[in-house]
Amino acid sequence: MKKSIRILTLLIGLVFLFSATGCNLFITEEVTSTSISWPSTSATTTTTSTGTGDTTGTGGADTPTGNGTTTATTTKTTAGVRTEPKLSGKLELQIFTNESQTADGGWTTVINEFEDATGVSVTAHIGSSVNTMMSGRWKKDNPPDMVWIDGSGISDLVYETSGKFYDITSLYEDGYVYGTNTRIRDVIDPNMMTRNNGKIMRMPLLSTAGGVWYDxxxxxxxxxxxxxxxxxxxxxxxxxxxAGYASYTYPGMYASYCLxxxxxxxxxAYGQEYTDQFLSGSKAAVGDSRFKKILQNYTDFCRTDGYLMxxxxxxxxxxxxxxxxxxKCxxxxxxxxxxxxTRKLWAKQNFDMTWHPSPxxxxxxxQTxxxxxxxxxxxxxxxxxxxxLAFVRFILREDSQNTLMYSFGYMGVRTDMQFDVQKFVREAGGSDASLSTASxxxxxxxxxxxxxxxxxSWGQLGDIIAAELNNLAxxxxxxxxxxxxxxxxxECGKP
Amino acid sequence: MLQQKRKKGLSRSQRGFLWAFGIPTLLLYIYICIVPMFSSVLDSFYQWDGYGPKTWVGLQNYVEIFSDPVFHTSIINDVLIVFFKELLICVLATAFAVSLTRAKFSRAESGVYRFLFYLPNILSVIVITRVWKFVFELGLFDSILQLFGFNWTSPNGWLADYPLPIIIFVASWCGIGSYMIIMISAINNISKEIYEAAEIDGAGQFRQLFSITIPTILPQVRYMIVSILTSSLAANLNLVLPFTGGGPGTKSYVMGYYVYHAAYTEFEVGYANAAALLLMLISVVLAGTVNTLIARKEDR
Structure with missing residues (x-):
């Protein structure tokens, strides 16, 4: 009897143990599941609409069928949070970086998160010569699926006018930031959008600005x-x-830095309207006395007074x-x-690298x-x-924006995100370099x-002005x- | 009749061998060299960014190239670089070769000098430009001048004020070693008995140099001149690109850089093809002329 009770107790104990473990496993699965996928589809309403016409992009969960028909599927939970459709297969990316650990690391993090969230297998070509390496594939119409337009060896203008880019107007107009109810058009700074004959072919992801640096x-x-x-x-x-110092320098081999x-x-500083006219190569704007005065000041400063290094x-x-x-300067x-x-160069110099707008x-x-x-x-x-298209929506998420901003030292493009200096420094590892960029x-x-x-994008005009800046200096x-x-x-007015 | 004899002279297996190895090589050559060349000629009549559709513009690219002052600068720079490079390399490579073969250096000493003179040839062009940029831009050159009591200075920096002389100097420095080796082997092939006979006849070192050495190695000198000419016109780009980037402004543009810039910075592939074709024509004409002139002189 005692033996039977012992066995029974043991069995009950084992049942409890397994139940507990099972429960724990179950709970863990649920939590993990919630953390990597978007809200459960247990209570969803599904709307499907079909339209014909141009496949001018996809928004949110829109799915182009590739034959002139666009099937738009919008899935919503009862709580009003969008559920993304299942994705599978592959994705190939072309990403230019200066091969610094931080920039590469930022992209890798975002790509890993995308893979985890969607199950898509991503192949990313990342590096400083990637644009040149991939140019042959673009020419042969065998391009990677998405490109981050940065660095040399790629011309957004040429690619766009050659029909290499997909029309993402509807993605901007009707699409949602991945896994959210946020419409892209509601949060992207409209000042950063460029339209070519009314069509949007490029999506802003980050933004940056130039100026001068000093110690x-x-x-x-x-x-x-x-x-x-x-x-x-x-x-x-x-x-x-x-005191024996030169005042100003720039990499003259790439005089566009000065420009x-x-x-x-x-x-x-003369305003957005004048700047737009200037950048579009308007002869009136470029030949205007305001630009002439800037060139004269520059020549006096560099050549006549000899302040250029x-x-x-x-x-x-x-x-x-x-x-x-x-x-020296x-x-x-x-x-x-x-x-x-330059973090390796100034790490031991007791240097306080500080940014200032162009004087x-x-x-x-x-100051502008x-x-x-x-x-x-x-x-x-x-x-x-x-x-x-899903990846484009994914990198516009707040967390992706933050990761990329911190890794690049750039700004985001979402108007609903506030820049947080402390967070920037913390996320970027608290290095001196991140402190300078944050400042x-x-x-x-x-x-x-x-x-x-x-x-x-101003084609050859920029190169001509840059070369002349060297000559004037x-x-x-x-x-x-x-x-x-x-x-x-x-050169104005030329394509 | 002779052809028939030759045909008969080849066995079936020899003909099979020729077909088996000749035809694939020829096809490969046509595919890799001839087709792209004709394609480039054709593309030079189009306005094309390398990606989108091509627009036929006829000779417009050529007209624009000839009216572009930067192209004129590029040609002049190329000619100047080639001329002075020829002069420096020919004189110095021959002088070093003569010194190392005719002067009484020990074997070890001669080996060290050969290694030192040849060293630039095994360095990457990036390393070379990096080193010389440091010399001219970071003040080392000024210090050397001061060491010798010269207080010369360059208002915009040596490389900015004298890009062409510096490019010529560095290009020659890179090129001397390999031609010196060719000259050494040519001089070593001259029979010692000739020199001994000359010595017995009372000829001094200079007489021996101008009456025996130089006339005997003239075929190698001709090779050196033509080789420098043809390689320089195409290879000047390799040095200019990392050294000055064609600058300041367009001061050190060469034709190769002009083509490169049009194709890869401006994305004007049709225009670049036209410029490349002109570069090729100029190279062929110059090399042909020089070769003919030297051959005529040799015949005399």
């Missing part, structure tokens, strides 16, 4: 004042020259960065990625930053179109500056502001 600690030690406008720039440069970060903000016009990134970090024109790009504006003008949107595009010949982003997001947007050079303007104007 705040060195400035303080030497009683230099960071200049807010051209008059103050001249004052600082005069003081610096007396984008030093000259164009001065153009932007020698060797600038043929120097590459490494050379100018090295000379600037060793205090006070200001360098660059984008927001400079602290990350090329006139006295009395408000020119915001450039960094965009993604889906290939018109994408083999996994649904997955590519720059904080400045850009403050009311100290006006924000003007750079949305046009040369001491003893034969180029004059008039001759430079004449060359630049001859």
């Amino acid at each position: 705040a600690k060195f400035f303080k030690e030497n009683n230099f004042t960071v200049p807010n406008n051209y008059t103050e720039l001249l004052t600082m440069a005069k003081q610096a020259k007396a 984008s970060n030093f000259i164009m903000p001065a153009v932007a 020698p060797s600038t016009t043929t120097a590459d990134h490494t050379t100018v960065q090295q000379r600037w970090i060793t205090h 006070l200001l360098i024109a660059n984008g927001l990625w400079l602290p990350d790009e 090329m504006i006139e006295e009395g003008q408000k 930053v020119l915001i450039t949107a960094k965009k993604v595009a889906v290939a018109s010949k994408a083999k996994n179109l649904d997955n590519a 720059a982003l904080s400045y850009i997001n403050s009311n100290k500056v006006d924000r003007v947007y750079w949305n046009e 040369m001491k003893g050079g034969s180029a004059t502001v008039d001759s430079a303007l004449s060359k630049i104007l001859s």
Whole structure:
């Protein structure tokens, strides 16, 4: 009897044990399931509509069938939270990065999250030469499904006009940010959208701005004042020259750095309308006395007064960065990625890398930053179109935006997201580089500056202006502001 | 009759061998070299960005190229680089070769010099440009000048003010080693008895150099001149691209860079093809002319 009771007790105990374990397993599964997939479809209402006409993109859960018919499926839970349709298969991405750990890591995180959430298998081509490597495939209409348009070796304008990009107008107009009830058009900064004949072919993902960088600690030690406008720039440069320092440099081999970060903000200070006209290559805007004055100031500053660091016009990134970090020069024109790009150079220099808007504006003008949107595009010949469109919606999620912002040192494009300096520094690992970038982003997001947007792609015009900036900077050079303007104007209006 | 004899001379298996190895090679050559070349010629008559549809523009690309002052600068720069490179490499490679073969260096000493002169040939062009950029841009060159008591300075930096002389110098520095090896082997092939006979006749070192050495190695000198000419016009790009990027402005543009810039920065592939075709024609004409001139001189 006692033996029977013992056995029975043991059996009951085992049942309890298994029940408990089973319950635990069950609970764990449920929690895991909730954390990786969108709300349960146990109580859903499904609406399906079919339409014919242009397959001009897909929004939310729209599914193009590829034969001129678009099947739109919208699935909602009773709680009003959208449930995404099941995806499967593959996705191939082309992503340019400067191969820094942080940028690559940011993309990898987002891609992993996308794979976990959808079950799609992603192949990502990431690196600094990826655009060149992939160009042959784009030419042969065998492109990757989605491209992050950044770096050299790719022209968004050429790809767009050649029909390489998929029309994502309806994705923008009617689509939702992945796994949310947020319409894309409601949260993307409309200033960053570009339309070509009414069609949207590129989706903004992140944004950035340029200006000048300086060592705040060195400035303080030497009683230099960071200049807010051209008059103050001249004052600082005069003081610096007396102390044996050059005032300004940029990688002359890529003079577009000077153009984008030093000259164009001065153009932007005259407002969005003038900037748009200028960027579209309008002869009236480019030939305007305002631009001529900027070029004259630049020539006087670099050539006549000799405040440009020698060797600038043929120097590459490494050379100018090295000379600037060793205090041969006070200001360098660059984008927001400079602290990350040069972190190894200045780590031991006791350097306080600080950003400032371009001082090329006139006295009395408000400091201005020119915001450039960094965009993604889906290939018109994408083999996994649904997955590519889902990925575009996925990277617009708040968490994806945060991950990419922190890893790149860029700003997001969602108007409903507030920039949080503390969070930025924390998420970026609290390094000196992230502190510098965070401080720059904080400045850009403050009311100290006006924000003007750079949305046009201006083809060869930018190259011509950049080359002329080098010519105008040369001491003893034969180029004059008039001759430079004449060359630049001859390029205006060309495709 | 002779052809028939030759035909008869080849056995069936030999003919089979020729067909088996000749035809695939020929087809490969046509596919890799001839087809792209004709395709480039055809594309040069189109306005094309390399991706989208092509638009027939006839000779417009050529007209634009000839009216572009940057193209003129590129041709002039190419000619200057080639001319001075020829001069420096020919003179120095021959001089070094003569020194290392005719001067009384020990075997080990001669080996060290050969290694040192040949060293630039095994360095990557990126390393070379990096090193020389440091020399000219970071003040090392100024320090060397000061060491010798020269307080010369360059207002915009040496590379910005004198891009072409510096490119010529570095390109020549890179090229001397390999041609020096060719010259050494040519000089070593000259019979020692000739030099001994000359010495007995009372000829000094300089007389021996100009009457024996140089006339004997003239075929190699001709090869060197034509080889530098043809390789330079295409290869100047390799140095200019990482060194100056064609700058400052367009001051150090060469034709290769002009083509590269049009194709890969401006995405004007039709235009770039037209420029590339002109570059090829100029190279062929120049090489042909120089080759003919030297051959005539040799015949005399």
